[in-house]
Amino acid sequence: xxxxxxxxxxxxxxxxALKDCTTSVAxxxxxxxxxxxxxxxxxxxxxxxxxxxxxxxxxILDGIKVNDPKTDLPKLRSRVGMVFxxxxxxxxxxxxxxxxxxxxxxxxxxxxDAVVTAMKLLDRVGLKDHAKKFPAELSGGQQQRVxxxxxxxxxxxxxxxxxxxxxxxxxxxxxxxxxxVDLAREGMTMMVVTHEMGFANKVADRVIFMDRGEIxxxxxxxxxxxxxxxxxxxxxxxxxxxx
Amino acid sequence: MTMLGNLxxxxxxxxxxxxxxxxxxxxxxLTALAAFGGLVFxxxxxxxxxxxxxxxxxxxxxYVDFIRSLPLVLVIFWFYFLVPYIGQWLxxxxxxxxxxxxxxxxxxxxxxxxxxxxxxxRAGIQSISRGQPAxxxxxxxxxxxxxRYVVLPQAFRNMLPVLLTQTxxxxxxxxxxxxLSIPDFLxxxxxVAQRDGRLVEMYLFAALVYFVISCVASFxxxxxxxxxxxxx
Numbered sequence: 001x002x003x004x005x006x007x008x009x010x011x012x013x014x015x016x017a018l019k020d021c022t023t024s025v026a027x028x029x030x031x032x033x034x035x036x037x038x039x040x041x042x043x044x045x046x047x048x049x050x051x052x053x054x055x056x057x058x059x060i061l062d063g064i065k066v067n068d069p070k071t072d073l074p075k076l077r078s079r080v081g082m083v084f085x086x087x088x089x090x091x092x093x094x095x096x097x098x099x100x101x102x103x104x105x106x107x108x109x110x111x112x113d114a115v116v117t118a119m120k121l122l123d124r125v126g127l128k129d130h131a132k133k134f135p136a137e138l139s140g141g142q143q144q145r146v147x148x149x150x151x152x153x154x155x156x157x158x159x160x161x162x163x164x165x166x167x168x169x170x171x172x173x174x175x176x177x178x179x180x181v182d183l184a185r186e187g188m189t190m191m192v193v194t195h196e197m198g199f200a201n202k203v204a205d206r207v208i209f210m211d212r213g214e215i216x217x218x219x220x221x222x223x224x225x226x227x228x229x230x231x232x233x234x235x236x237x238x239x240x241x242x243x
Numbered sequence: 244m245t246m247l248g249n250l251x252x253x254x255x256x257x258x259x260x261x262x263x264x265x266x267x268x269x270x271x272x273l274t275a276l277a278a279f280g281g282l283v284f285x286x287x288x289x290x291x292x293x294x295x296x297x298x299x300x301x302x303x304x305x306y307v308d309f310i311r312s313l314p315l316v317l318v319i320f321w322f323y324f325l326v327p328y329i330g331q332w333l334x335x336x337x338x339x340x341x342x343x344x345x346x347x348x349x350x351x352x353x354x355x356x357x358x359x360x361x362x363x364x365r366a367g368i369q370s371i372s373r374g375q376p377a378x379x380x381x382x383x384x385x386x387x388x389x390x391r392y393v394v395l396p397q398a399f400r401n402m403l404p405v406l407l408t409q410t411x412x413x414x415x416x417x418x419x420x421x422x423l424s425i426p427d428f429l430x431x432x433x434x435v436a437q438r439d440g441r442l443v444e445m446y447l448f449a450a451l452v453y454f455v456i457s458c459v460a461s462f463x464x465x466x467x468x469x470x471x472x473x474x475x
Binding site for chain 2: 049073077078080082091092105107
């Protein structure tokens with residue numbers, strides 16, 4: 001589903017954000033990407049739907065080359081859902097309109113059909129009663145669940161999560177993770193940048209550990225949590241698991 | 244007391260219909276149309292300046308700097324006399340094409356306000372976090388759709404008080420069309436003043452009217468600003 005082959009990326013002439021990264025996410029697979037801050041994990045996931053350009057290598061999404069200048073990027077992006085660290089709901093639109101906008105403008109759905117889909121998904125994330133509110137009236141956890149519903153409204157073939165719980169107060173993290181766990185169990189293809197090792201342990205098939213722009217470790221969950229092969233991954237794990 | 248004793252404020256009462264139904268109507272029409280046109284073109288210029296195509300940005304930047312370094316009254320005057328000849332040259336007509344004082348002053352004000360509004364809209368667009376267009380793109384919206392539905396509505400709303408304040412300035416600036424002898428509010432007052440020899444009364448009254456309208460509008464903008472601040 002997602003293939004990342006020898007990807008290189010620079011910010012400016014001197015800083016290399018991604019160094020020869022190669023990995024893949026198969027259909028129905030849940031892959032967690034972790035690593036210390038500044039390791040390039042967010043950059044990597046943003047390259048998958050070309051929110052960030054790459055300077056070397058290839059990214060292939062459902063058979064379509066993302067970094068080909070001829071690729072219709074808006075169309076490709078509409079098929080992959082993305083959830084951001086800071087939710088990025090559109091503050092000037094009501095919740096229901098946040099969910100309908102792209103359905104109507106990108107997929108060309110009729111407003112009434114878009115509303116039906118939107119309400120179904122809001123119900124699923126437990127926020128049906130908030131449809132008429134504005135994003136600012138919701139808590140962080142609620143906003144992030146709306147953001148997930150907004151992405152799902154496009155019937156994506158895969159979902160990308162960029163640190164979806166990092167900006168949340170601790171008591172709101174689980175309500176978001178619950179939605180993600182359900183999604184994973186239903187067989188959604190997911191690439192998740194997160195520090196939530198509990199989530200990784202519960203539903204991930206594979207865990208990727210990145211450091212300084214490199215993929216240091218790419219292992220089955222059991223192997224990763226059993227005995228990480230690299231020192232750097234061991235150190236990282238011991239730091240975040242000791243609490 | 245003798246000076247005030249000579250004043251005839253009844254001249255104001257007698258010329259009220261002319262002042263407001265002709266003069267003020269012209270002033271308000273020109274203000275509204277110029278503000279609208281300025282906003283539309285200003286937004287386009289702002290988008291050009293922020294575009295990743297450097298050439299577009301430079302053209303827009305040059306335009307804004309150029310307009311801002313000219314005195315408005317000069318451009319109004321100059322434009323009025325020049326446009327007929329440009330029109331003649333463009334269409335190959337045998338005589339200069341008459342544009343009319345209203346069209347000519349409207350075009351001038353739109354061109355001027357576009358430069359000022361573009362700077363306001365540019366600031367407004369830059370005030371939107373980069374995550375917003377990113378989220379719009381991630382949903383599959385094109386650049387134009389992301390601007391139209393996500394970025395510009397927010398930029399416009401955030402900048403509304405500043406845009407309205409600029410429009411109040413524009414309302415006052417429209418009085419400069421007097422150089423074309425157009426009967427805008429000030430022009431109408433001035434005509435009556437000269438016809439009846441009542442300069443003091445009419446100019447005092449004109450100043451009072453501009454002052455009151457601008458003050459009330461400013462007050463309204465401040466209330467609006469407070470309301471927007473709460474919503475955000």
